[in-house]
Amino acid sequence: MNLESFLLMRSEIGLLAILLLLIIFEIFSNKKQKAAVIPFAIILLAINTALGFLPQESGELFGGMFRTNALLYFFKTTLSFGVLILLLQSADWLKAKVVDENKAPEFFMLIISSLLGAYFMISAGDFLMFYIGLELTTLPVTALVAYDTYKRISAEGAVKYILSSALASGAALFGVSLLYATTGTIYFDSMAEILTSSNLSILAFVFFFSGLAFKTSLVPFHFWTADVYEGAPINVASYLSVISKGAAVLILTILLFTVFKSLMPAWNKIIYIVTIATMFIGNLFALRQQNMKRFLAYSSIAQAGFILLGLMSVDQLGITTIIYFVAIYIFSNLAAFGVVQAISSFSDKENIDDYEGLYRTNPKLSLLMMLALFSLAGIPPLAGFFGKFFLYTAAASQGYYILVFIAVVNATISLYYYLLVVRAMFLRQSDSAIPYFRSPFYMRLGLILAAIGILVIGVYSPIYDYIFSISNSFLN
């Protein structure tokens, strides 16, 4: 092993360098320079994201604990791009509310260390690295949920998040210990060869799955979602719903398709039931929400149910459609949360009723919100339609026609509540509509990037072909 092989973890080293630079900046900057941390951090992360477009070799490090390939690398770049948009969207909120309290550097450090955890989690080659990555993803975000230290709901959301996430990781660990008992190894590759279907291994899988289902907020484990999203600052809720959920979905897919492949007859049934329950409960609870953050929380639960459709097809098609849909979902949700953030930081209003008559006063924001919601709902010309269509194809290719039918019914229900928001913005009139305002530069840049993401991924088909061509990395 020579030093050059460390270049395989180039993205991780980049993030670590950003973290150290931020700490150095924090130590050596005086009071007047504190605000400069915002452009500093954004530029550093933009450089790291740009480096992600360079080609990368695949390989393993540390005796197989860390592995990387084209698929993981593509996904890491997508996540990094998502965090870049997120930081752009939160820059003005930080400038207005946080810099004076001297807490801005912490925000960037915590977000970036959580992203680093997500990288390690998806690149893990054994359960130890996976567990460390999982905790490194969760713990910094928990601190961020409690970031508004003077707000009661923020502290309450953080308590709920840390306790349920600790329970989930405890259950997952108990499952891993039982898997270790059945196979005698914690490495994914050797476990995949040894693991056979037995009562103990299925029990272990159930424990382990419940831990990851918490991270992806699937239905029996979704209770924390709405409360935490409502309590957290908007950009942290956005981070939870796109980055941490996206990374957890990817590692869940990889593990189900490789390590637990021999248990497929068992987990297929579990996923089948969980998919239906997740879609229905997410959608039905979203119908009765008034707060935009809770609304988007339940909508993100329902979207997780749709993602699970791809797991029904254990082949290249399944993994491609899941990653394609997650990429679309990241941009659509970032755009929706971005608009909520823009309106909230201007007027402190977060309810659907407050959006009445928004089109007359702020046409551009309303159009972007409509674009994002239509993409989440799956209206044809937009990216979300293709993502959902491919997921249906993946499930139908294995003969799960009833499941696809239920998913289509749920897509219709979801269309109803997405249209409620659109109706409030476009058709309703209100005397107390939010007046016209012009978002600051960073926010506009973040929203434009998210909108470009929605349009480009949907229309530019080589992206899907590229994901398809790299998606066989795990299935040999």
Place this chain on the structure above:
Amino acid sequence: MIAGISIYEILTLTSILFFIGVYGFFTRENLITVLMSVELILNASAVNFVLINTYLYPDLLQGAVFSIFIIALAAAETALAIAIIINLYKLIYSVEVKDTEIMKY
């Protein structure tokens, strides 16, 4: 390995420990005791790893190393949870579960 005690007895013990933790998590009314229940769950997993390593696969140390990482990360998790609970206490002067229910459904 402990003479006279088979793996079944200790596995039963850790399973009981795990489910006491789960039961406590759902029924305790004080946030600190809920946190203690979570610790029980994590410790059950840590003991499980050491035990399986010693009894079943004594030639490699994977399980023992894993349990050290579990202890370290559980400590980090507890520190953060305590910090958050203290912050909550400063805001509402209570650490009861029933006082953290202003957001529901």
